[in-house]
Amino acid sequence: MIKTDAVIIGAGPVGLFAVFELGILGLNAHVVDNLDKVGGQCIELYPDKPIYDIPALPICTGETLTNNLLEQIKPFKTSFHLNQRVNSLNKKDGKWIVETSDQTIFETPNIIIAGGVGSFEPRKPPIKGIENFEKSNLFYSVKNKNNFSNQNICIFGGGDSALDWAVELSNNAKKISLIHRRDEFRAAQHTVDKMMKLKAEGKIDLYTGYQPKQFIGKDKIEKIVIENDQKELKEIATDAVLAFFGLKMELGPIVNWGLNLENKTIVVNTENFETNEKGIFAVGDICTYPGKLKLILCGFHEAALAAQECFKRARPDEKYVFRFTTSSSDIHKRLGIK
Amino acid sequence: MPKVTYIEFNGTEHSIEVDKGLTIMEGAVQNNIPGIDADCGGSCACATCHVYVDDDWLDKLPEQSEAEKDMLDFAFETKPNSRLSCQIFLDENLDGVVVSLPEKQG
Numbered sequence: 001m002i003k004t005d006a007v008i009i010g011a012g013p014v015g016l017f018a019v020f021e022l023g024i025l026g027l028n029a030h031v032v033d034n035l036d037k038v039g040g041q042c043i044e045l046y047p048d049k050p051i052y053d054i055p056a057l058p059i060c061t062g063e064t065l066t067n068n069l070l071e072q073i074k075p076f077k078t079s080f081h082l083n084q085r086v087n088s089l090n091k092k093d094g095k096w097i098v099e100t101s102d103q104t105i106f107e108t109p110n111i112i113i114a115g116g117v118g119s120f121e122p123r124k125p126p127i128k129g130i131e132n133f134e135k136s137n138l139f140y141s142v143k144n145k146n147n148f149s150n151q152n153i154c155i156f157g158g159g160d161s162a163l164d165w166a167v168e169l170s171n172n173a174k175k176i177s178l179i180h181r182r183d184e185f186r187a188a189q190h191t192v193d194k195m196m197k198l199k200a201e202g203k204i205d206l207y208t209g210y211q212p213k214q215f216i217g218k219d220k221i222e223k224i225v226i227e228n229d230q231k232e233l234k235e236i237a238t239d240a241v242l243a244f245f246g247l248k249m250e251l252g253p254i255v256n257w258g259l260n261l262e263n264k265t266i267v268v269n270t271e272n273f274e275t276n277e278k279g280i281f282a283v284g285d286i287c288t289y290p291g292k293l294k295l296i297l298c299g300f301h302e303a304a305l306a307a308q309e310c311f312k313r314a315r316p317d318e319k320y321v322f323r324f325t326t327s328s329s330d331i332h333k334r335l336g337i338k
Numbered sequence: 339m340p341k342v343t344y345i346e347f348n349g350t351e352h353s354i355e356v357d358k359g360l361t362i363m364e365g366a367v368q369n370n371i372p373g374i375d376a377d378c379g380g381s382c383a384c385a386t387c388h389v390y391v392d393d394d395w396l397d398k399l400p401e402q403s404e405a406e407k408d409m410l411d412f413a414f415e416t417k418p419n420s421r422l423s424c425q426i427f428l429d430e431n432l433d434g435v436v437v438s439l440p441e442k443q444g
Contacts, residue, residue, distance in 0.1 A: 045381075248444040
């Protein structure tokens with residue numbers, strides 16, 4: 001069990017800045033995120049889109065913002081627990097026990113939920129009853145490419161994941177069928193070119209204008225049925241199906257934590273952004289209060305105020321003194337400034 | 339003010355006057371019409387404001403951007419008349435537009 005002053009749920013910009021605000025108060029934090037990288041929506045949805053309303057940064061991309069925040073919190077040597085989702089929160093002797101999907105367990109007086117619009121989960125094909133196949137031969141990611149050797153594989157999607165894997169797996173697969181809803185691809189052009197070359201060589205069968213209609217099989221998918229806009233059907237026998245329909249956001253287990261919710265957001269007070277549960281805070285897009293704006297800059301403010309209350313809960317015997325970063329020698333020490 | 343009719347998947351119709359300059363997505367969200375999630379808040383980054391536009395209105399719509407076409411790859415059960423409602427700004431030309439909502443978003 002990891003004991004820490006705060007657990008931050010969500011490694012987006014607001015979660016990262018919460019690390020900073022806690023850090024300059026001398027509090028350590030562990031950050032949990034369901035994605036495989038930090039940055040949240042800024043990295044997953046719009047790494048290259050410019051943002052114009054970060055104070056004192058006239059223009060920056062989601063990626064730059066994330067990198068700058070990581071640079072800013074470097075002195076605090078924060079532990080990130082990626083690829084896992086916080087599943088449960090339980091009260092114990094005035095503290096919280098936090099457990100993740102990877103069975104990482106924390107004990108902490110403070111939880112800061114900076115979860116944006118929830119955790120990113122793979123988007124599933126629009127077919128009823130596919131959960132059965134998720135245990136056998138329907139996949140949303142490739143963990144070990146050797147599992148697909150010498151198989152007939154159907155791949156859905158037109159982005160980088162779908163095309164990268166179509167190209168890569170075609171080396172050892174018996175046959176790849178790539179299915180995409182239109183004849184344009186979002187994937188990088190050089191990957192599209194490679195895929196087209198493999199198609200010409202007969203290693204990849206390409207079906208554009210088709211969408212999944214039905215997966216047939218008992219315990220595993222034996223064949224798929226796809227349909228185009230003219231309602232024409234096609235059947236393809238398969239050993240495995242890879243579906244790359246991107247990620248979607250879901251509030252997930254947060255709804256089970258007894259927090260007051262309003263329109264898929266968590267209700268907080270504006271004094272310290274605490275929820276109806278003592279020691280659980282919500283900041284950034286996931287919180288709501290009268291006048292709330294879903295802006296990164298508002299999230300930064302919310303994180304700063306939540307951190308003050310976190311200090312009181314983590315250091316009940318110490319006196320809190322407000323200090324500026326320009327002049328406080330304590331803060332300079334924490335930032336590693338000599 | 340342009341009138342927009344939203345038809346839920348279960349058939350429930352909502353006809354609402356929406357301020358000019360707002361998007362079809364914003365009209366739905368501000369009037370609490372179920373069936374449009376708009377997770378990303380209108381930045382064409384999530385495909386959870388997917389609608390089917392009534393065929394009579396298709397040629398009056400602004401052209402689809404590449405970004406919208408890309409994003410529609412992620413929408414649930416797209417059809418030829420699928421659009422992302424955050425990308426359709428309302429003006430007089432769209433007064434009376436009818437959109438149907440998919441069974442679910444994403």
